[in-house]
Amino acid sequence: MNGCLNKSLTEMKSVGKVFIAFVLILGIIGVFAQNDMIFSFYITFIAISSASQVLEGNGTSWQTYEYMLPTSCEQSVSAVYIVSVIYNGIFFLGTLITHIAGGLICKAADGALDLPKPEDVTIMDGEFIKLLLFFSFFSLFMSGLSCAYFYRYRHISNRKVYIGAGIILLVSVAVSGIIIGSEIVTLSWGIVIHTIIISLIVFPLSEKFSEFFYDKYRG
Amino acid sequence: MNILLSNTSDMPIYEQICSQIKGLIASGGLKAGDALPSIRVLAKDLHISVITTKRAYDELEKEGYIYTVSSKGCYVADTNSELIRESRLREIEAHIEKIASLAGSISLTKNELIEMIKLVYEEGDDNE
Amino acid sequence: MSNNAIKATGLNKKYGDFEIKNLSLSLPSGCIMGLIGENGAGKSTLIRLLMNACDRDSGTVSLLDDENVGYSEDDVRQDIGIVIDPACLPQNYNPVTLGKIMSGFYKKWDNDEYNKYLDLFEIDRKKKIFNLSTGTKMKLMIATALSHDAKLLILDEPTNGLDPMVREQFLDILGDFTLDAGHSVLISSHIISDLEKICDYVAYMHKGELKFCDEKDKLLDDYRVVKCSEAQLDDLPKSSCIGAKKGQFGCEVLLKSDDVPLGFTKERTTLEEIILFMARDGKERE
Numbered sequence: 354m355n356g357c358l359n360k361s362l363t364e365m366k367s368v369g370k371v372f373i374a375f376v377l378i379l380g381i382i383g384v385f386a387q388n389d390m391i392f393s394f395y396i397t398f399i400a401i402s403s404a405s406q407v408l409e410g411n412g413t414s415w416q417t418y419e420y421m422l423p424t425s426c427e428q429s430v431s432a433v434y435i436v437s438v439i440y441n442g443i444f445f446l447g448t449l450i451t452h453i454a455g456g457l458i459c460k461a462a463d464g465a466l467d468l469p470k471p472e473d474v475t476i477m478d479g480e481f482i483k484l485l486l487f488f489s490f491f492s493l494f495m496s497g498l499s500c501a502y503f504y505r506y507r508h509i510s511n512r513k514v515y516i517g518a519g520i521i522l523l524v525s526v527a528v529s530g531i532i533i534g535s536e537i538v539t540l541s542w543g544i545v546i547h548t549i550i551i552s553l554i555v556f557p558l559s560e561k562f563s564e565f566f567y568d569k570y571r572g
Numbered sequence: 573m574n575i576l577l578s579n580t581s582d583m584p585i586y587e588q589i590c591s592q593i594k595g596l597i598a599s600g601g602l603k604a605g606d607a608l609p610s611i612r613v614l615a616k617d618l619h620i621s622v623i624t625t626k627r628a629y630d631e632l633e634k635e636g637y638i639y640t641v642s643s644k645g646c647y648v649a650d651t652n653s654e655l656i657r658e659s660r661l662r663e664i665e666a667h668i669e670k671i672a673s674l675a676g677s678i679s680l681t682k683n684e685l686i687e688m689i690k691l692v693y694e695e696g697d698d699n700e
Numbered sequence: 701m702s703n704n705a706i707k708a709t710g711l712n713k714k715y716g717d718f719e720i721k722n723l724s725l726s727l728p729s730g731c732i733m734g735l736i737g738e739n740g741a742g743k744s745t746l747i748r749l750l751m752n753a754c755d756r757d758s759g760t761v762s763l764l765d766d767e768n769v770g771y772s773e774d775d776v777r778q779d780i781g782i783v784i785d786p787a788c789l790p791q792n793y794n795p796v797t798l799g800k801i802m803s804g805f806y807k808k809w810d811n812d813e814y815n816k817y818l819d820l821f822e823i824d825r826k827k828k829i830f831n832l833s834t835g836t837k838m839k840l841m842i843a844t845a846l847s848h849d850a851k852l853l854i855l856d857e858p859t860n861g862l863d864p865m866v867r868e869q870f871l872d873i874l875g876d877f878t879l880d881a882g883h884s885v886l887i888s889s890h891i892i893s894d895l896e897k898i899c900d901y902v903a904y905m906h907k908g909e910l911k912f913c914d915e916k917d918k919l920l921d922d923y924r925v926v927k928c929s930e931a932q933l934d935d936l937p938k939s940s941c942i943g944a945k946k947g948q949f950g951c952e953v954l955l956k957s958d959d960v961p962l963g964f965t966k967e968r969t970t971l972e973e974i975i976l977f978m979a980r981d982g983k984e985r986e
Contacts, residue, residue, distance in 0.1 A: 356804030363797060364790060418788050420753035421854075422805045423777040579968050582957075584921040612730075616875040621900035622731060624917040 357432035380451025705884035711759035734895035735888035737905035781845030806848035817843035924966035943977035
């Protein structure tokens with residue numbers, strides 16, 4: 354196995370647990386709260402996590418080192434992409450699990466608690482799963498674009514890579530918001546605003562990103 | 573064998589190495605056919621550069637004190653150690669002549685000069 | 701020894717207001733070159749340029765007689781050991797996992813060698829890397845650089861954070877490394893006395909320019925420090941005066957050895973002193 358992929362996967366093993374936990378918690382909260390905004394955040398999180406995969410490798414000083422190790426661009430980029438695919442898988446499965454689990458819990462409670470009725474656990478009238486699928490493909494597409502960008506500019510300063518990836522992210526999210534249609538225009542705006550906020554916070558800190566969650570998780 | 577480089581000497585380092593190896597050959601510390609340490613080992617040990625050591629060995633080889641067997645190393649050549657001794661003696665004589673002329677310029681007597689040389693030797697004994 | 705381990709010609713790189721200007725450098729194989737310079741003089745940038753880890757504006761680089769550095773996974777970098785500061789190894793694993801990851805990069809990775817260095821440097825194999833001290837991280841990085849049968853080591857301040865004992869040990873390892881005539885080292889450090897012990901060549905960088913690059917022993921042989929009173933300063937030849945340090949009770953002047961007039965006592969000096977004199981002189985001229 355090539356060194357880059359090996360490194361990314363090993364890194365994922367330690368950080369991935371935290372991401373899964375995060376997805377599940379957010380998902381369950383979303384199901385019970387039946388709140389569209391929480392879900393819009395959730396979806397943004399999926400989209401951004403792929404991009405942050407690209408940037409995470411880019412922001413750390415590991416990158417400087419990796420450039421000096423015998424690797425090819427293709428190897429480091431494919432490592433990023435494969436990991437981002439795996440993350441997407443995790444999110445997708447995580448969402449399904451929380452969705453089903455939410456439904457089951459509501460059914461079990463059956464009105465005893467102040468929870469939504471089981472048949473109500475369809476976020477946005479069933480649109481949600483469709484949206485989620487769309488975003489999964491979309492985020493893969495985006496991380497593909499980021500990878501291409503990364504590939505082209507891997508020798509250039511970090512700032513340019515951040516800005517580039519940020520622009521790709523923002524434009525594609527905004528475009529997708531328009532595509533999705535007017536009835537969920539609130540959602541699109543939510544995504545855009547979240548994206549701006551999160552990209553402002555996450556990108557400059559992407560080198561600390563995984564470590565932050567990891568340390569939190571360790572207590 | 574010992575090679576001691578002096579930090580106070582004005583002699584360039586490669587000359588110091590040359591002169592010490594010549595000295596060792598003259599005193600019998602190194603005999604004909606003895607292997608010299610490899611350039612890299614010597615450089616590492618004395619904390620000097622490979623280039624300097626190589627230059628010293630080249631110099632010695634040019635003067636016929638050592639010879640190189642390719643990919644094996646350097647060996648002491650079969651020079652007459654008497655020859656080296658004589659060349660050293662000639663050097664000493666030349667220095668003494670200089671001392672004598674310097675002494676003459678400030679009218680230092682022969683005995684005073686001998687006293688001075690004795691003093692130098694005594695100091696050397698004290699230090700040991 | 702006609703082969704060059706490192707050969708760079710006419711390197712240019714502009715980074716905002718920092719610039720590497722027309723830098724040429726060559727290191728014959730089998731030698732150790734020390735790279736000296738102030739913080740921000742461009743040493744790390746130079747190393748990055750050499751490894752093709754950032755794009756150069758113009759110029760050529762060849763490492764171990766190979767001009768295509770950094771474009772595939774089996775290029776010349778397989779034969780190069782790297783240490784950069786800060787030691788930026790991935791944080792979340794222990795040294796054993798790190799060894800496994802590095803074996804994915806280097807075809808000639810030798811795990812026994814790696815374990816040998818872990819033992820030698822007394823690195824705790826079970827601790828995660830972010831729990832290791834700065835010095836230990838550095839030692840770990842040195843271990844990875846030495847464990848794949850490299851022919852060229854490029855070390856950017858490898859002795860940072862190491863205690864004197866380990867530093868001595870490390871310099872010894874480098875000495876052993878170059879006992880093989882095909883092995884070369886480029887090492888940058890602020891501890892000039894360390895470099896004095898092991899280097900064959902010394903390169904001095906200042907503000908992105910290579911001020912000189914010369915044999916170490918030649919520098920030590922060529923320059924002498926003369927101590928004199930301030931009044932005597934005028935008797936010294938101006939042209940060969942490299943730098944002077946004036947004190948209340950006398951002056952110290954760095955001169956070319958051959959140009960010291962009779963009557964002055966000249967003393968051999970250390971590499972550190974020579975560099976300091978030159979650096980001061982450079983500052984005064986600016």
